Amino acid sequence: MSEVQTLADKVFQEMTTAIVRGEIKPGTKLSEQALVERYGGSRAPIREAIQKLEARSLVVRVPNAGARVISLSLAELKDIYEVRLELESMACRLAAERMTDEEIAQLYTLLLEHKKNIKADSGLSYYQKAGDLDFHYRIIQGSKNARLQQMLGGELYHLVRMYRYQTSTNKARPEQAYTEHYRIVEAIEARDSELAELLMRRHIQKSINNLEKQLGNAPSA
Amino acid sequence: MSEVQTLADKVFQEMTTAIVRGEIKPGTKLSEQALVERYGGSRAPIREAIQKLEARSLVVRVPNAGARVISLSLAELKDIYEVRLELESMACRLAAERMTDEEIAQLYTLLLEHKKNIKADSGLSYYQKAGDLDFHYRIIQGSKNARLQQMLGGELYHLVRMYRYQTSTNKARPEQAYTEHYRIVEAIEARDSELAELLMRRHIQKSINNLEKQLGNAPSA
DNA sequence: AATGCTTACATTGTAGACAAAGCGTATGAG
DNA sequence: CTCATACGCTTTGTCTACAATGTAAGCATT
Numbered sequence: 001m002s003e004v005q006t007l008a009d010k011v012f013q014e015m016t017t018a019i020v021r022g023e024i025k026p027g028t029k030l031s032e033q034a035l036v037e038r039y040g041g042s043r044a045p046i047r048e049a050i051q052k053l054e055a056r057s058l059v060v061r062v063p064n065a066g067a068r069v070i071s072l073s074l075a076e077l078k079d080i081y082e083v084r085l086e087l088e089s090m091a092c093r094l095a096a097e098r099m100t101d102e103e104i105a106q107l108y109t110l111l112l113e114h115k116k117n118i119k120a121d122s123g124l125s126y127y128q129k130a131g132d133l134d135f136h137y138r139i140i141q142g143s144k145n146a147r148l149q150q151m152l153g154g155e156l157y158h159l160v161r162m163y164r165y166q167t168s169t170n171k172a173r174p175e176q177a178y179t180e181h182y183r184i185v186e187a188i189e190a191r192d193s194e195l196a197e198l199l200m201r202r203h204i205q206k207s208i209n210n211l212e213k214q215l216g217n218a219p220s221a
Numbered sequence: 222m223s224e225v226q227t228l229a230d231k232v233f234q235e236m237t238t239a240i241v242r243g244e245i246k247p248g249t250k251l252s253e254q255a256l257v258e259r260y261g262g263s264r265a266p267i268r269e270a271i272q273k274l275e276a277r278s279l280v281v282r283v284p285n286a287g288a289r290v291i292s293l294s295l296a297e298l299k300d301i302y303e304v305r306l307e308l309e310s311m312a313c314r315l316a317a318e319r320m321t322d323e324e325i326a327q328l329y330t331l332l333l334e335h336k337k338n339i340k341a342d343s344g345l346s347y348y349q350k351a352g353d354l355d356f357h358y359r360i361i362q363g364s365k366n367a368r369l370q371q372m373l374g375g376e377l378y379h380l381v382r383m384y385r386y387q388t389s390t391n392k393a394r395p396e397q398a399y400t401e402h403y404r405i406v407e408a409i410e411a412r413d414s415e416l417a418e419l420l421m422r423r424h425i426q427k428s429i430n431n432l433e434k435q436l437g438n439a440p441s442a
Numbered sequence: 443a444a445t446g447c448t449t450a451c452a453t454t455g456t457a458g459a460c461a462a463a464g465c466g467t468a469t470g471a472g
Numbered sequence: 473c474t475c476a477t478a479c480g481c482t483t484t485g486t487c488t489a490c491a492a493t494g495t496a497a498g499c500a501t502t
Binding site for chain 1 (some may be wrong): 454455456457458463464465
């Protein structure tokens with residue numbers, strides 16, 4: 001995936017995972033000097049890395065005042081999920097129209113593995129979580145829309161992941177999710193794009209409700 | 222709007238308009254040295270400006286090889302419009318739910334001005350074009366979703382504008398657009414979010430068809 | 443003559459120094 | 473004692489220099 005990049009890129013990647021995992025907490029001031037000492041190199045590539053993080057909305061930079069790790073309000077988080085809900089539903093609709101038969105077959109294979117993992121772990125989160133990401137990732141790829149892939153994968157993805165880490169929305173309903181995934185794939189196989197979109201919308205809506213419950217807020221609207 | 226920024230920001234803004242207007246043509250190599258001579262300053266702020274342009278997908282940068290102004294294929298252009306269609310329809314739905322009565326009243330005022338301009342210009346494009354942007358902009362603001370606003374306004378907006386400039390999709394059907402706008406506002410006023418979304422979807426779809434016609438391609442699918 | 447290699451040049455990536463803007467603290471006036 | 477101002481320090485923005493990489497031209501070899 002990564003072809004040995006420039007130093008700025010490496011720092012960017014390291015910082016991305018650090019922020020997403022919460023190793024650097026939201027709101028933290030990112031001093032360029034401190035980052036130089038931590039990651040090596042000079043300020044030039046560090047600044048580039050920070051700018052890339054800003055482009056992905058992981059940090060906020062204000063002129064002459066420095067950069068801070070983003071700290072999302074509940075409202076902003078809801079906005080993100082609202083957009084994600086729409087775009088992934090759209091992706092699912094397009095996937096139903098555009099995925100090859102082979103890709104659909106591979107989806108079934110993936111689901112089979114998930115089923116195994118659920119039984120083996122009896123509810124453990126790790127595989128299910130990775131599996132969930134994998135499933136959604138393939139649907140998004142199936143949309144065959146590069147811009148859509150870029151938006152969901154590049155920008156929203158990290159923000160969502162970041163707050164999953166921090167709220168540990170992990171161990172959530174693996175069997176139920178599996179069933180929903182299965183129904184979605186069936187709709188895709190039947191080339192029923194409207195149904196596929198609807199099912200994906202409900203599927204994500206459930207996970208949003210789940211998240212809001214964990215945040216101690218009754219689902220609004 | 223602009224609070225006297227850093228040099229990098231100024232260069233970024235100038236380059237943005239230059240690219241959008243086609244003064245710098247798609248595919249052009251952006252030599253840092255040349256840009257220094259053109260815009261002043263040193264390479265550091267120039268590089269920052271280029272990186273910001275990259276973040277907005279206006280230029281593509283490859284490591285150790287430099288930056289080029291983006292040159293969209295027809296497929297990529299379709300992808301962008303496909304996403305925009307979905308997001309703006311979504312924005313319209315949300316606007317119907319969330320705009321204040323006052324904001325809706327202002328929409329009517331705006332439409333009134335457009336009507337005047339259409340008569341005065343008898344089909345001239347400038348006001349209508351600016352007016353169209355203004356109309357869509359207000360709907361997007363009305364969604365009250367900051368992330369959505371950012372995506373539509375920050376990223377997709379410039380790309381769309383760029384290709385409007387270059388294909389001169391301008392003088393297109395002002396009266397028809399006005400009527401469609403009016404129906405949309407009526408739906409918003411009635412708080413009929415589903416209808417508002419549908420009407421916006423059709424409205425944009427028409428402009429897409431229009432664009433494809435001008436590009437000499439039959440609308441696909 | 444065409445292809446592959448070598449070498450020189452141009453351009454980008456990185457480093458470190460300088461300039462300017464913020465921020466905190468301390469000091470003095472009210 | 474409180475507030476305002478000024479000073480100094482810290483941090484960011486910018487510039488210049490150097491290193492590394494990509495590109496192209498010229499030469500040699502087949």
